[in-house]
Amino acid sequence: MYDPKNIFARILRGEIPCDKVYEDDFVLAFRDIAPKAPVHILVIPKGAYSDLIDFSTHASGAEIEGFFRAVSKIAAEQGIVGDGFRSIANTGDHGGQEVPHFHLHLLGGAPIGPMVS
């Protein structure tokens, strides 16, 4: 069940500010408030999806395509494509997901280190 009071839903509604780097009909992307890398962007769909599984199961084809087309644009705009970056979608309790609105972390700008530490 999607919780419309989660912090990213509030950012989408404009109730809380964010450091926006990109927006279109399908996504909003903004800087993580506690960056773990020189570039740390969160990409979120505008639709109400609680996690990766909810999004990939219930979002329309247009929403899924829009999301991933935006990811490639954002990564290019942020200058992290050439040297590479890490994308992470934490999911549920074991995945360590804190905010229950689907989001993809884009981490780059320096070597990110071991996949899991």
Ligand code: 5GP
């Ligand atoms: P998760 O653990 O759910 O994958 O990641 C949630 C991320 O959201 C964390 O990296 C955290 O720093 C970030 N975050 C939490 N609250 C806010 C906020 O109010 N604004 C921004 N920009 N990022 C937030």
